[in-house]
Amino acid sequence: MKHFLLITVAAFVISPAIAETWPTRPIRFIVPFAPGGGGDVVGRIIGQRMSEQLGKPLIIDNRAGGGGTLGCELAAKAAPDGYTLLLGNVGPIAVGPALYPKLAYDPVRDFAPVTMIASFPNLLVANPGLPFKTVPELVAYAKSRPGTLNFASAGAGTSTHLAGELFKSVAGIDVVHVPYKGGAAAMTDIIAGQVAYYFGTMPSSMPLAKAGKLRALAVTSLTRSPAAPEVPTIAESGYPKFETAAWYGLMFPTGTPREIVARTNAATMSVLALSDIRERLVHEGSEPMGSTPAQFSAYIKAEIAKWSGVVKAANLKAD
Numbered sequence: 001m002k003h004f005l006l007i008t009v010a011a012f013v014i015s016p017a018i019a020e021t022w023p024t025r026p027i028r029f030i031v032p033f034a035p036g037g038g039g040d041v042v043g044r045i046i047g048q049r050m051s052e053q054l055g056k057p058l059i060i061d062n063r064a065g066g067g068g069t070l071g072c073e074l075a076a077k078a079a080p081d082g083y084t085l086l087l088g089n090v091g092p093i094a095v096g097p098a099l100y101p102k103l104a105y106d107p108v109r110d111f112a113p114v115t116m117i118a119s120f121p122n123l124l125v126a127n128p129g130l131p132f133k134t135v136p137e138l139v140a141y142a143k144s145r146p147g148t149l150n151f152a153s154a155g156a157g158t159s160t161h162l163a164g165e166l167f168k169s170v171a172g173i174d175v176v177h178v179p180y181k182g183g184a185a186a187m188t189d190i191i192a193g194q195v196a197y198y199f200g201t202m203p204s205s206m207p208l209a210k211a212g213k214l215r216a217l218a219v220t221s222l223t224r225s226p227a228a229p230e231v232p233t234i235a236e237s238g239y240p241k242f243e244t245a246a247w248y249g250l251m252f253p254t255g256t257p258r259e260i261v262a263r264t265n266a267a268t269m270s271v272l273a274l275s276d277i278r279e280r281l282v283h284e285g286s287e288p289m290g291s292t293p294a295q296f297s298a299y300i301k302a303e304i305a306k307w308s309g310v311v312k313a314a315n316l317k318a319d
Contacts, residue, residue, distance in 0.1 A: 022082050022259075022260055022263070023054055023055070023056040023082060023083065024056070025056060025083065026056050026057040026058070026059050026083075027054070027056060027057070027058050027059065027082070027083050027084070027085055028059055028061050028078075028083060028084045028085070029043060029047055029058040029059060029060050029061060029085045029086075029087065030061050030063055030071050030072075030074060030075045030078075030084065030085065030086045030087065031043040031060055031061065031062050031063070031071065031087045032063050032064065032068035032069070032070065032071025032072050032074075032075075032086070032087065032089065032092055033062065033064050033068060033071070033089075033154065033182055033183070034062060034064035034154075034181060034182025034183070034184055034185065035062050035182075035184065036182070036183065036184030036204060037154060037182050037183030037184055037201065037204050038120060038183060038200070038201025038202065038203045038204045038205075038246060039068075039087055039089055039201070039246075039248060040060075040062060040204075041201075041203035041204060041284060042087065042117060042118055042203065042248045042281075042284075042286070043060055043087045043248075044060065045277065045280055045281065045284075046117055046268070046271060046277070047060055049271040049274065049277060050264075050267055050268065050271055053267035053268075053270055053271060054263075054264075054267055058085065064155075064181050064182045065155070065181055066092075066100075066155065066156075066157070067091050067092060067095075067096065067099075067153075067154070067155035067156045067157030067158045067161065067179075068089055068091045068092030068096070068155065068157070068158060069092045069096050069100060069103060069104070069105075069157065071086070071092070072086060072088070072092045072093065072096070072105055072107075073104045073105050075111070075251070075253060076104075076105035076110040076111065076253055076254075077105075077253075078253050079253070080112075080252065080253040080254060080255030080256040080257075081256070082252065082256055082257065082260035082264075084252070084253060085114075085250060085251070085252060085264070086111065086250070086251045086252070086253075087117075087248055087249075087250065087251075088107075088111065088113070088248065088249045088250065088251040088300075089158075089159070089246065089247070089248050089249075090159050090162075090245070090246055090247050090303060090307070091155075091157050091158035091159050091161070091162070091246075092107075092157065092158075093107045093111075093251075093300060093303070093304075094107070094300065094303035094304050094306070094307045095157050095158075095159075095162055095307045095311065096157050097304055097308065098304075098307060098308040098310075098311035098312065098316075099156065099157040099311055099316060100157065107300060107304060108297075108300065108301060108304070109254065110253065110254050111251040111252065111253065111254055112251060112252045112253065112254050112255070112256050112261050112293070113249065113250075113251050113293050113296035113297045113300060114249065114250035114251060114252060114261055114264050114265050114268065114293055114296065115249055115250055115264075115265050115268050115269065115289075115290060115291050115292070115293065115296055116247060116248075116249040116289035116290060116291045116295075116296050116299065117248045117249050117250060117268070117272070117288075117289055117290075118247070118248050118281050118286040118287065118288055118289055119245050119246070119247040119248075119286065119287045119289055120201050120202045120203065120245060120246045120247075120248075120284070120285055120286045120287075121202060121219045121220045121221035121225055121243075121244070121245055121246075121285065122159055122160060122163045122199040122200065122201060122202075122219070122220040122244055122245070122246060123199070123200050123201070123202050123205040123206060123209070123216055123218075123219055123220075123225075123228070123231070123285070124163075124167075124197060124198075124199050124216070124217040124218045124219070124220070124234065125187075125190065125197065125198055125200055125205050125208070125209055125214040125215060125216055125217065126138065126190070126196060126197040126198075126214065126215045126217055127190050127191065127193050127195070127196060127197070127214070127215070128212065128213070128214065128215040129193060130196060130197075130215075132217075133215065133217070134217060134232075134237065135217055135218050135232075135234055135237035135238060135239075136237060136238055138197065138217060139171045139173060139238075142171070142173040142174070142175055143172075143173055146173075146174040147174045147175075147176065148176075149173075149175045149176070149196050149197075150175060150176040150177070150178050150195050150196055151164045151168075151175055151176070151177060151178065151195065151196060151197050151198060151199075152178050152179075152180055152186035152187075152189060152190060152195040152197070152198040153177060153178070153179050153180065153186065153198070153199070154179075154180060154181075154182055154183040154186055154200075154201075155179050155180065155181060155182070156177075156179045158246075159199070159201070159244060159245070159246035160183065160186070160198065160199045160200060160201070160246075161177065161179065161316075162244060162307070162310070162316070163199035163220055163244040164177060164198075164199050165177070165314055165316050166242070166244060166310070166314065167199070167234070167239075167242070169314050170239050170242060171239065175196075178195055183200055183201060183204050183205075184204065186198050186200070187200060187204065187205065187208060187214065190214060191208070191213050191214065197217070199220065199244070200214075201246050202219075202225065202227060202228075202284055202285025202286065203284035203285060203286070206227060206228055206284070206285055209228075216228065216231045217231075218231060218232050218233055218234045218237050219231050219232075219233050219234070219285075220233070220234055220242065220243060220244040220245065221233060221243060221245065222235050222241075222243050225285050226282060226285075227282065227283060227284065227285035227286075228285065247289070247303075249289075249291075249296055249300075250264065250268060252264070261293055262293075265292065265293055268290075269290055272288055272289070272290050
């Protein structure tokens, strides 16, 4: 995961006219995932303080479906006036173009990147009533029951789906993908025993694991997470170099005035520099990020190229 340095507000020169008049009303903040999932948690942590920085409320609009693509399509078609902001994510922005041949938006053409916010490893969790407690035990269990074990995702093309498919490939197991319309629904069924395991996001999965409702087996970062140092990585569990992450960033529809993009970037950098915000993000298992719009744009293009290769190599399909 590429690291970005937090930048100062002074990095941009903002047009006084737009800076003084925008925003004059609440800003719609599209989170393309269901309430209760990792993206929703990130959006709410950032959204409240962004409202304070900009002087107008950021109204969170959860638009789940299509692994985040429905919300992104809605944002791409919105007026580029600074009053629709999107929480971009690796799934619908970087993986979606390869997974959905007829995607209704182009992640590069249709969005104006603002900044990265945070990056999370996925957390492999399972129903605690199942007999496996480690990654090798899960693999052995799956291999003894080919085609019968299932894993959940928050939707086709999400980081939770991609991590599951990559694990399926490297572990050489025959398991069934069960997509949901959000992480909260997926975890409800895992707790109920309807699904065996799930590569959830840290903010939504770790509290349930610590409460004993889910069993944490591994994290998908190359090193252990400070939020759960007792949980091993998949890399150290027998699959070296295995790594996936769910990154989040802010984006406007293309055509949004540069001055508005710049002011939003500056406001976000100020929020990410706050010690309590950084502590909350780290507590949730995240690495706080920060970038210029140009850096985020370049990163998105690199991620699209990376995951396009992965999707083709693994022959992944949108269920």
